[in-house]
Amino acid sequence: MLNILSVTDDKNRLNNLIFGPKLGNNSSRFCTELRTVKIITLTTDMGLKDHYVAALKGTILKLCPDAQIIDISHNVRPFDVAEAAYYLQSSIQDFPEGTVHIIGVDSEPMINFSGSEGAFPSVMKFNGQYLLSNDNGFFGSFLAENKHEGFYRIDDVLSNPELFRFPTKNMLIPAGCKILNGADVESFASEFGSFKRAFAPSAVIEQNLIKGNVIHIDNYGNLITNIHKDIFERFGKETPFTIYYRHKDYHIDEISATYNSVPSGEKVAIFNDNGLLEIAINRGANASNGGAEKLFGMRIGDVVRVEFTPRGSRNTLESLF
Numbered sequence: 303m304l305n306i307l308s309v310t311d312d313k314n315r316l317n318n319l320i321f322g323p324k325l326g327n328n329s330s331r332f333c334t335e336l337r338t339v340k341i342i343t344l345t346t347d348m349g350l351k352d353h354y355v356a357a358l359k360g361t362i363l364k365l366c367p368d369a370q371i372i373d374i375s376h377n378v379r380p381f382d383v384a385e386a387a388y389y390l391q392s393s394i395q396d397f398p399e400g401t402v403h404i405i406g407v408d409s410e411p412m413i414n415f416s417g418s419e420g421a422f423p424s425v426m427k428f429n430g431q432y433l434l435s436n437d438n439g440f441f442g443s444f445l446a447e448n449k450h451e452g453f454y455r456i457d458d459v460l461s462n463p464e465l466f467r468f469p470t471k472n473m474l475i476p477a478g479c480k481i482l483n484g485a486d487v488e489s490f491a492s493e494f495g496s497f498k499r500a501f502a503p504s505a506v507i508e509q510n511l512i513k514g515n516v517i518h519i520d521n522y523g524n525l526i527t528n529i530h531k532d533i534f535e536r537f538g539k540e541t542p543f544t545i546y547y548r549h550k551d552y553h554i555d556e557i558s559a560t561y562n563s564v565p566s567g568e569k570v571a572i573f574n575d576n577g578l579l580e581i582a583i584n585r586g587a588n589a590s591n592g593g594a595e596k597l598f599g600m601r602i603g604d605v606v607r608v609e610f611t612p613r614g615s616r617n618t619l620e621s622l623f
Contacts, residue, residue, distance in 0.1 A: 340369045340482040341397060345386050346406035346470065347378040354468075358406070361471050365479035374403075381408045383435075384502045387443035388518055390433065392576050399430030402478040406470030409436045411459055421498070422459055423473045425481075425491050427451040432481050434474045442499020454491035503603070505529045507536070512608040514579070516600055523593015524582040527606045531577040537610045545571055546607045547581060548598055554581065561585070569594070581606070 342362060348354040355376055362369050374393055378386045386407040394403070412421040424437040428450050435441065441453070456477050465472035480490055505514040505528050514529035525547070537543070545554045554571045564570045566585040574580045586593045594600065
């Protein structure tokens, strides 16, 4: 005799296999709740010594009690919007659509100060997510060559000068919580046609050469550059190369798959999770035996050169004699 199961029976059996018997029958509700999680991230230059970050989180929970708060970093160098942009560029792809990102770096509005165009609290939609920051150069640095899905200036900024005392808490977070609570951006902000861009160095390609810069030094002392794997591979995957940093005595002539591809304490070059060239000391760290920053004496902004020697180039021919 055939055992014929209904569609409901099949669904429940599958749910039990995936979620277990207790959760299986409630999996539809569980998945719906996962899809409606309200995520808001914080990126600031406020540090953790003072009460500022706690005040931000308390305000979020008052305005949106079911929000899930994620700290990206509170150790951005003071007023360095390019570094804030780097943190968001490096992590935004790991968040789902609908996530709200608050960038509290140099967030005080600037109203026609010294003849400038001013800087106003704004919202940018990008890949289904929302970034809220003062328009102080962050948005242009973050976006680089990518395209946004809408840019807006938050309304009624000038009519509330008392909010300027703590603009991240008083302006950006209330706007972000409105989005989390289902409000349309255009209900509290007006579309705007342009935004500023802070200076951020780009890698330069010359004949058989890439000139880049160290743009970030992480907690381990690893040197992260602005040389992307896509640029590197324009010269061909099999083309010999040498990476020079600081001076000619410091060089690496291979890209490793992982840090542990070399012995502990050895220098290593990899392309990190974001596709950027990174120079490191395997199992080295500034706080212990020394990372690349400390051992090589490198700083943010220092030049990193990649010199290629394709077959048939002058350098290659000279090496034969």
